[in-house]
């Protein structure tokens with residue numbers, strides 16, 4: 001989409017009129033449309049300079065928060081009937097971090113990630129326009145966790161809302177944030193992906209408790225007219241998948257009762273093999289299709305940044321894309337599946353290696369079912385970023 005930047009005296013109702021019109025104009029119609037505008041409304045405006053440029057949404061910073069406590073496979077094997085060998089061979093996970101402490105929730109990790117992000121990008125809290133938090137473990141059903149994060153970080157001028165698309169949430173939120181930036185209306189949009197999965201994991205269920213961990217990450221999106229930022233997104237939802245991965249009770253269909261608690265229905269339910277099969281095909285397809293659509297050769301791709309749910313799913317995706325393992329960000333062994341935080345946590349861990357212009361594909365899948373891929377060009381040299389203590 002194209003938008004106009006107007007220099008000179010702006011007449012607000014003219015601007016509103018034009019921006020409404022322009023939002024529906026595609027690139028190949030822009031010249032024709034400009035001629036029409038000049039003939040009519042623009043003729044009456046003096047000293048108006050029009051600079052036509054495409055606004056991209058660039059990722060200009062990243063930070064993350066990982067809680068201190070490490071829950072190892074060894075410790076888990078004292079809690080349920082499992083072994084380090086089984087967990088590593090089936091999932092690739094060695095350990096995960098757990099947020100301990102009464103009254104601590106997802107917003108604590110999100111706010112810490114956001115505060116670090118503000119420091120690294122030299123941004124004042126009051127400058128943030130929008131905060132979108134992707135999470136499946138909100139502090140509470142309402143108000144939104146993003147509100148609480150905004151308050152904790154002092155972002156008094158931002159409006160904030162949560163977004164739930166299970167493990168694909170960060171990608172869905174990134175695409176949403178991109179739209180706010182590309183519209184030209186907002187300049188600093190923060191996308192947070194944060195989950196305290198330990199709050200909904202049943203630590204007597206060996207099939208699931210080995211998988212998940214807690215963390216939060218935050219990225220800054222800002223406008224640029226350079227050829228960087230989010231180039232394309234391909235996102236999907238299929239609600240017929242809802243019975244394979246969900247949290248049954250606690251919502252409006254099954255509000256919390258003594259019975260739902262006794263039946264352990266506030267914990268994650270997952271049919272692992274069904275989700276596995278779905279994930280392997282969809283995440284691999286959508287990522288490979290993105291490469292084909294944009295004529296990206298396997299060697300050209302700097303990084304695949306996949307959702308970290310199972311090493312075998314990541315390997316299958318990389319194989320399907322024809323890329324080497326060295327081109328894939330993998331940190332599942334350290335954190336497990338942190339749901340909405342996996343992708344920002346990868347970007348955070350690899351930030352110092354990221355170079356301006358690097359081509360990245362971000363890919364995810366999750367409950368719902370949801371899945372998708374985002375293609376972006378990295379916008380800064382990560383090696384130049386100041387390190388926070």
Ligand code: UT7
Pocket residue numbers: 081082083086087090091167206207208210271272273275276279309310313337339365366367
């Ligand atoms: O981001 C959210 C999306 N979710 C996912 O991506 C999860 C996708 N699914 C998976 O990653 C895998 O299905 C799991 C890791 C969850 C399970 O691996 P699997 O290879 O599909 O194992 P399985 O469920 O088929 O179980 C195989 C065996 C069973 O024993 P029997 O019936 O063959 O005797 C299980 O009872 O392994 C047993 N088992 C375990 N054994 C030791 C299941 N969990 C464990 C365990 N330790 N923790």
